Amino acid sequence: MQAIPKQISxxxxxxxxxxxxxKNRSVYGSNEISTSQKNGLLRMLFGVVxxxxxxxxxxxxxxxxLLGDRNEALLLLGSxxxxxxITFYQEKKTxxxxxxxxxxxxxxxxxxxxxxxxxxxGKDVVYGDLLILNEGDRIPADAELLSDRLFSCDxxxxxxxxIPVNKLIGQFVYCGALVVGGEGVCxxxxxxxxxxIGKIGRKIADESVGKTLLEIEVTRLVRNLFLVAASLCILxxxxxxxxxxxxxxxxxxxLTLAIxxxxxxxPLVMTIFFALGAxxxxxxxxxxxxxxxxxxxxxxxxLCSDKTGTITQNRMKLGKITTxxxxxxxxNTNEISLDSKEILQIAYFxxxxxxxxxxxxxxxxxxxxxxxSGDMSLIxxxxxxxxxxxxxxxxxxxxxxxxxxxxKGSPEAIFTLCQLNETELELWTNQTNLLAKEGYRVLxxxxxxxxxxxxxxxxxxxxxxxxxLLSFLDPxxxxxxxxxxxxxxxxxxxxxxxxxxxxxAKNIAKQIGLQNADLVYTGKELSxxxxxxxxxxxxxxxxxxxVSPEDKWxxxxxxxxxGEIVAMTGDGVNDAPALRxxxxxxxxxxRGTDVAREAADIVLLDDSxxxxxxSVRIGRQIFDNLKKALGYLIGVHIPIVGITFFPxxxxxxxxxxxxxxxxxxxxxxxxxxxxxxxxxAAEFDLMNRKPRFSSDPLLDKELFINSLIQGFYxxxxxxxxxxxTFVYLNENGIKQVxxxxxxxxxxxxxxxxxxxxxxxxxxxxxxxxxxNSMIYIVFLITISVLLLSIYLPGMNALFRFVxxxxxQFSVAILVAFIGVLFYDMTKVSIAKWIRKV
Numbered sequence: 001m002q003a004i005p006k007q008i009s010x011x012x013x014x015x016x017x018x019x020x021x022x023k024n025r026s027v028y029g030s031n032e033i034s035t036s037q038k039n040g041l042l043r044m045l046f047g048v049v050x051x052x053x054x055x056x057x058x059x060x061x062x063x064x065x066l067l068g069d070r071n072e073a074l075l076l077l078g079s080x081x082x083x084x085x086i087t088f089y090q091e092k093k094t095x096x097x098x099x100x101x102x103x104x105x106x107x108x109x110x111x112x113x114x115x116x117x118x119x120x121x122g123k124d125v126v127y128g129d130l131l132i133l134n135e136g137d138r139i140p141a142d143a144e145l146l147s148d149r150l151f152s153c154d155x156x157x158x159x160x161x162x163i164p165v166n167k168l169i170g171q172f173v174y175c176g177a178l179v180v181g182g183e184g185v186c187x188x189x190x191x192x193x194x195x196x197i198g199k200i201g202r203k204i205a206d207e208s209v210g211k212t213l214l215e216i217e218v219t220r221l222v223r224n225l226f227l228v229a230a231s232l233c234i235l236x237x238x239x240x241x242x243x244x245x246x247x248x249x250x251x252x253x254x255l256t257l258a259i260x261x262x263x264x265x266x267p268l269v270m271t272i273f274f275a276l277g278a279x280x281x282x283x284x285x286x287x288x289x290x291x292x293x294x295x296x297x298x299x300x301x302x303l304c305s306d307k308t309g310t311i312t313q314n315r316m317k318l319g320k321i322t323t324x325x326x327x328x329x330x331x332n333t334n335e336i337s338l339d340s341k342e343i344l345q346i347a348y349f350x351x352x353x354x355x356x357x358x359x360x361x362x363x364x365x366x367x368x369x370x371x372x373s374g375d376m377s378l379i380x381x382x383x384x385x386x387x388x389x390x391x392x393x394x395x396x397x398x399x400x401x402x403x404x405x406x407x408k409g410s411p412e413a414i415f416t417l418c419q420l421n422e423t424e425l426e427l428w429t430n431q432t433n434l435l436a437k438e439g440y441r442v443l444x445x446x447x448x449x450x451x452x453x454x455x456x457x458x459x460x461x462x463x464x465x466x467x468x469l470l471s472f473l474d475p476x477x478x479x480x481x482x483x484x485x486x487x488x489x490x491x492x493x494x495x496x497x498x499x500x501x502x503x504x505a506k507n508i509a510k511q512i513g514l515q516n517a518d519l520v521y522t523g524k525e526l527s528x529x530x531x532x533x534x535x536x537x538x539x540x541x542x543x544x545x546x547v548s549p550e551d552k553w554x555x556x557x558x559x560x561x562x563g564e565i566v567a568m569t570g571d572g573v574n575d576a577p578a579l580r581x582x583x584x585x586x587x588x589x590x591r592g593t594d595v596a597r598e599a600a601d602i603v604l605l606d607d608s609x610x611x612x613x614x615s616v617r618i619g620r621q622i623f624d625n626l627k628k629a630l631g632y633l634i635g636v637h638i639p640i641v642g643i644t645f646f647p648x649x650x651x652x653x654x655x656x657x658x659x660x661x662x663x664x665x666x667x668x669x670x671x672x673x674x675x676x677x678x679x680x681a682a683e684f685d686l687m688n689r690k691p692r693f694s695s696d697p698l699l700d701k702e703l704f705i706n707s708l709i710q711g712f713y714x715x716x717x718x719x720x721x722x723x724x725t726f727v728y729l730n731e732n733g734i735k736q737v738x739x740x741x742x743x744x745x746x747x748x749x750x751x752x753x754x755x756x757x758x759x760x761x762x763x764x765x766x767x768x769x770x771x772n773s774m775i776y777i778v779f780l781i782t783i784s785v786l787l788l789s790i791y792l793p794g795m796n797a798l799f800r801f802v803x804x805x806x807x808q809f810s811v812a813i814l815v816a817f818i819g820v821l822f823y824d825m826t827k828v829s830i831a832k833w834i835r836k837v
Contacts, residue, residue: 011112011130011146011147011185014112014130014146014187015111015112015113015114015115015130016111016112016113016126016128016129016130017113017114018113018114020128021113021126021129024126024127024128025126027127028126028127028191028192028194029191029192029193029194030123030124030126030191030192031122031123031124031125031126031140031141031191031192032123032192058077108120108121108122109121109122109125109131109133109137109140110131110132110133110134110137111125111129111130111131111132112129112130112132113129117132122138122140122141123140125140125141125188125191126188126191127188127189127190127191128187128188129141129187129188130146130185130186130187130188131143131185131186131187131188132183132184132185133151133173133179133183133184133185133186134179134183135179135180135181135182135183136178136179136596137178137179138176138177138178138179139153139173139174139175139176139177139178139179140175141175141188141189141190141191141192141195142172142173142174142175142188142189142190142191142194142195142196143172143173143186143187143188143189144170144171144172144173144186144187144189145167145168145169145170145171145172145173145184145185145186146169146184146185146186146187147169147184147185148167148168148169148182148183148184148185149182149183149184149383150181150182150383151166151167151168151179151181151182151183151184152164152165152166152167152179152180152181152182153165153167153173153177153178153179153180153181154177154178154180155174155177164180164181167184172189173186174195174196174197175190175195175196175197175198176195176197217697217698217699218270218698221699232254232645233254234254235254236250236254236645236648237250237251237254238250239648240254269626269629269633269673269674270626272674272678273622273625273626273629273674273678274292274294274295274622276678277294277618277619277622277678278294280618281294281602281614281615281618282605284611284614284615284618285589285604285605285606285608285611285614286602286603286604286605286611286612286614286615286618287589287602287603287604287605288601288602288615289597289600289601289602289603290601293584293601293602294619294622294623295619295623296565296583296584296601296619296694297584297615297616297618297619297620298616298619298620298622298623298624298691298692299565299583299691299692299693299694299696300492300565300566300567300583300584300616300619300691301491301492301493301564301565301566301691302492302493302494302495302559302564302565302566302567303487303492303493303494303495303567303609303612303613303616304495304497304552304555304556304559304566304567304568304569304582305494305495305496305497305569305609305612306496306497306498306569306570306571306588307496307497307498307500307505307508308358308441308474308498308500309358309571309588309607310569310588310604310607310608310609311476311477311480311496311508311512311609312474312475312476312477312508313474313475313476313477314358314474314607315358315474315475316358316359316361316362316441316472316473316474317362317472317473317474318330318344318362318363318365318366318470318471318472318473319331319440319471319472319473320435320440320469320470320471321336321340321343321344321468321469321470321471322431322435322468322469322470322471323337323339323340323343323467323468324339324467324468325339326339327431328340330366335370336370339467339468340468341370341372342467343445343467343468343470344363344366344367344370344372344470345367345372346406346408346445346446346447346467347363347406347408347443347445347470348363348364348367348372349395349397349406350393350394350395350406350407350408350445351363351364351393351395351408352383352393352395358474359441359443359472362472363470380395380396380397381396381397381398381403381455382395382396382455382456383395383396384396384458384459386409389548390409390413390459391409391410391412391413391499391546392407392408392409392410392413392414392417392459393407393408393409394406394407394459395407396455396456399451401451402451402452402453403451403452403453403454403455403456404447404448404451404452405447405448405452405456405459405462405464406447406448407445407446407447407459407464408443408444408445408446408470409443409444410443410444410499410501410546411428411429411432411442411443411444411469411501412429412546413444414444414445414446414464414466415428415429415444415466417446417459417460417464418446418464418465418466419463419464420466424466428444428466428469431469432444432469432501432503433503435469435471436501436502436503436504436506436507437503437506437507438507439473439504439507439508439511440471440472440473440504441471441472441473441474441500441501441504442469442470442471442472442501442504443469443470443471443472444466444468444469444470445466445467445468445469445470446464446465446466446467447464447465447467448462448463448464448465449462449463449464449465450462450463476508476511476512477608477609477610479608479610480512480609480610481511481512481513482610483609483610483613484512484513484514485513486613486687487613488515489687489688490613490616490687490688490689490690490691491689491690491691492616492691493515493542493564494514494515494542495541495542495543495544495555496508496509496512496514496542496543496544497544497547497552497555498544498545498547499545499546499547499548500545500546501545501546502520502522502545502546504545505520505543505544505545506518506520506543509542509543514542514543515542516540516541516542516543517542517543519540519541519542519543520541520543520544520545521537521541521543521544521545522544522545522546522547523544523545523546523547523548523551524546526544526547526551526554526555527551534558535558535562538555538558538559538562539562549570549575549577549578552568552570552575552578553577553578553581555578556568556578556581556582557581560581560582560583565583565584565691565694566582566583566584567582567583567584567585567586567612567616568581568582568584568585568586569586569587569588569604569612570585570586570587570588570596570599570600571587571588571596571607575587575596575599576596576599577599579596579599579600579601580599583694584601584602585599585600585601585602586600586601586602586603586604586612587599587600587602587603587604588603588604588607589603589604589605589606589607602615617682617686617687620682620686620687620689621681621682621686623692623698624682624683624686625677625678625680626677626698627698627703627760628677628680628757628758628759628760629673629674629677629678629757630698630699630703630707631703631706631707631710631757631760632669632672632673632677632707632753632754632757633669633673634699634704634707634708634711635707635708635710635711635714635753635757636665636669636711636714636750636753637711638707638708638711638712638714638715639711639714639715639717639718639746639749639750640657640662640665640746642715642718642719643657643715643718643719643722643742643746644657644662646719652722653726653735654722654726654735654738654739657739657743657746658800660798660799661743661799664747664785664789664799665746665747665750668747668750668751668778668782669750671778672750672754672778675774675777675778676754676772676774676775676778677757677758679772679773679774680758680772681770681771681772683759683761683762684762685761701834702831702834703760705830705834706760706827706830706831706834709823709827709830710753710756710757710820710823710827713819713820713822713823714746714749714750714753714816714819714820714823716819717745717749717815717816717818717819717820718742718745718746718749718816720815720819721741721742721744721745721811721812721815721816722738722741722742722745724811724815725737725738725741725742725808725811725812726738729741729807729808729811734802736800736801736802737802737804737808739800739801740790740801740802740804740808741804741808741809741811741812742812743801744786744790744804744809744812744813744816745812745813745815745816746816747782747786748812748813748816748817749816749819749820751778751779751782751783752816752817752820752821753820754775754778755767755768755775755820755824756820756823756824756827758770758772760827760831761828761831763824763825763828764824789801790802790803790804791803
C-alpha cells in the first residue's frame with residue numbers, strides 16, 4: 001500500500017471507498033468472464049461413465065444378470081458407484097488445485113481506494129475503480145482515460161492489429177489490452193461479461209495447449225495395452241464358446257481379464273500428479289502457469305538468472321556519492337556536502353515518481369533523510385525513457401528560465417551523453433571500476449549545461465554536464481550461494497545475466513560462487529563475435545553484463561541449439577521473446593510485468609533464485625514419483641492377469657479371481673498410485689543426479705524390465721500360495737479356501753510392492769525411515785476391508801470367500817512378503833545390470 005503521489009493527488013477524492021466497492025460489486029458483478037463450458041456435474045458424470053473401466057464393469061454386470069447371479073451383478077454395480085465417487089473426488093481435488101493456481105495467475109492492477117494505492121488481482125477490480133496503468137500492465141477492465149503521459153497500448157487481442165494505439169484523455173481503453181508505453185489514470189466503465197472482450201465470448205484466462213511428449217507417450221501406452229486386452233478378451237471368449245460351448249462364461253472371463261490388464265489409472269494419475277504438483281509448487285512461491293512444464297523442469301541443464309532482485313535482495317540503499325572533488329560515504333552520516341546534495345537532487349528530478357524501481361526508491365529515501373525538496377519533478381514536460389539502445393533516463397522539467405534536462409543512467413551511457421574528453425573519460429571510468437569492484441551498482445548523474453527555450457526533440461540534441469556518481473548497495477540473498485552449490489551438484493550450470501556494470505557483475509558472481517567468475521562479456525562484445533566464437537564463449541562464460549533483452553533472446557537460442565535445456569528469467573515487456581523461446585520461461589512475480597508473466601511457464605512469486613532450484617527439485621521429485629507409480633501399476637497388473645488367465649489356460653482345478661475380486665484390487669491400486677506415491681518424499685540423492693535427457697521416455701527400458709521382474713516375483717508368490725494351500729493346507733478340499741488364501745496373498749503382495757516401489761535406488765527398509773502417512777491409511781483401509789470380506793457373514797458370501805484359520809492366513813502373508821523381499825534385495829543389482837545391457 002502506498003500514498004497517493006502529488007502528480008495524481010487531484011484524483012484522491014475520486015478513488016472508491018471499501019463500502020462503494022462492495023456496493024458496485026453487488027450491482028455490476030465481479031470482474032470475471034464466465035464461460036458456458038464449465039465442467040458441470042452432468043459433464044463430469046458423462047466423462048466418468050464413458051471410461052473403459054466403467055464400461056467394462058457395466059458389461060460384466062449385464063452378463064452376471066444374464067447368468068442369473070443377481071447378487072454379483074448388484075455388487076459390481078455398487079463398485080461402479082464407488083469408483084465414480086473416487087473419480088469425482090480426485091477430479092474435484094485437481095479442479096480445486098487448478099482454480100487456486102488461476103487465482104494466483106490473475107493479472108495484478110494498481111487502484112486508488114481510500115486515499116491509497118493498492119495492488120489487487122484483476123478479478124477484484126470493480127465498476128468505478130480508479131486504475132493506475134504503467135508500461136507492461138495488462139488492462140483488467142474497460143475504462144475511460146482521465147490522465148495520460150504518452151499513453152499507448154496494444155489492442156491486438158481485440159482488433160488483431162499489432163500496431164500500438166496512442167490514447168488521449170477521454171478515450172477508452174479495453175480489457176485485455178497491453179500497455180506498451182507511458183502511464184495513465186483511468187476510470188473503470190465495464191467489468192466481466194460487460195467488457196468488449198466479454199461480449200464476444202473470449203476466454204482470456206484459458207489457454208489451448210497441445211499434448212506434451214509425456215501425455216502422448218502415456219496415451220500410446222494405454223491404447224496399446226487396451227488393444228492387447230481387447231484381443232485376449234476376444235480370444236478367451238471364442239475359446240469358451242467354441243471349445244466348451246459356454247459363450248456367456250467366455251465373455252465374462254474375457255471381460256474380467258481385460259479389467260485386470262487395463263492400466264486405465266495412468267492418465268488420471270498423471271493429471272493428478274501434475275495438478276497437485278503445480279499446487280505444491282505454488283506453496284513454495286513458484287506459480288506454474290502450464291502444468292505440463294513440470295516434465296521439463298527435471299531436465300533443465302542451464303539456469304540463466306537476472307542479478308537484481310533474483311540473486312540480490314533488490315533492496316537498494318545509497319552507499320556513496322562521488323563528486324568531482326570527494327567520495328562521500330553515507331553510512332552513519334547525518335549531513336552531506338552541498339555538491340552531494342546537488343547530485344542527489346538531479347538524480348531525483350531524473351526519476352519517475354511514484355516508482356517501483358528500487359534505485360528510484362533509494363534516491364527518494366535519501367532525499368527525505370537529508371531533508372531535501374523534490375517538488376520540481378512533478379512538472380515534467382517530456383520524458384526520454386531508458387531503452388536497450390539508450391541506457392539513460394532523461395526528464396525535461398520546466399524552470400523559470402526555460403527547460404532543463406535531468407539525466408541518470410549507466411556510467412558509460414552518461415559519459416557518452418556528456419561527450420567527455422579522453423582525460424575526463426579515463427578519470428571517471430577508473431572511479432566507476434573501483435566502485436564496481438567493491439560490489440556497488442553505479443549510476444552516473446548529469447544535467448543540461450544551459451536551459452533550453454524549447455522542449456528538446458531528443459535526448460542528445462543538447463549539451464550535458466556530468467555531476468558525479470551514485471553508488472548503491474544491493475546485498476545478495478543469503479541462500480543463493482548454497483543454491484548455486486546445489487545447482488552444480490545437480491549437474492546444472494548457472495549463468496548470471498545482468499544489465500549492470502561488468503565489474504559489479506564480477507563481484508556478485510564471486511560472492512555467490514559462480515564458476516569462471518572473472519570471465520565477463522558485455523552485450524556489445526557479444527555483438528562483435530562471429531557465430532562460431534560466440535558458441536565457444538557460451539560454453540565457458542557464466543557472467544554477462546550490459547545485456548539487452550535482444551541479447552538475452554540470442555543467448556537462449558544459441559544455448560538451445562547447443563543441446564541445453566534452458567531456464568531463463570525475465571521481468572520486462574522486452575524479455576517476453578526470451579521467456580517464450582526458453583524451454584522454461586521464468587517471470588518475476590513481484591517486479592515483473594504482466595506480459596512477461598503471460599509469456600513465461602512459471603512465475604517466481606518471491607523473485608528469488610533459490611525458488612528456481614526449488615522448482616527444479618520438485619519437478620524432479622514429481623517425475624520420479626510418477627515413474628514409481630507407473631512401475632507399480634505395471635508390476636501389480638501382472639499377478640492379477642496371471643492368476644486370472646493361468647487357471648483357464650492350464651485347466652487348474654480352481655479359478656481364483658472373478659470380476660468382483662479384480663474390482664477390489666482396482667480399488668486398492670487407484671488410491672495407492674494417486675495418494676501414496678504423490679505424497680512420497682524426494683530421495684536423498686535426487687539433487688545429486690545429473691539432469692535427465694528430455695528425450696528419455698517415462699517408461700524407459702530400466703523401469704519396464706524392473707516392473708516385469710517385480711510383477712513376476714509377485715505372480716510367483718501368488719502361484720506358490722495357490723499350490724501350497726491346494727496341496728497342504730486344504731484338508732477338507734474346500735475350493736473357497738484355496739481361492740481365499742490366494743486372494744489374500746495377492747492383496748498383501750500388492751501392499752508390499754508399495755513399500756518396494758517407494759524407491760528405485762534404496763531398499764524398502766532404508767525407505768521406512770522416511771514417513772509417508774498415506775501408507776498407513778491405505779494399509780489400514782485395505783486390510784480392514786479384506787478382513788470384513790473374509791470373516792463378515794453375508795459379505796464373504798458375496799466375495800465367495802470362507803474364513804481362514806491362522807496358519808492359512810499367515811502362510812498367505814508370509815509367501816507374499818518373501819516374494820517381494822527377494823525382489824527388493826535384488827532390484828539395485830538388477831537396475832545396474834539393465835544399465836550395462
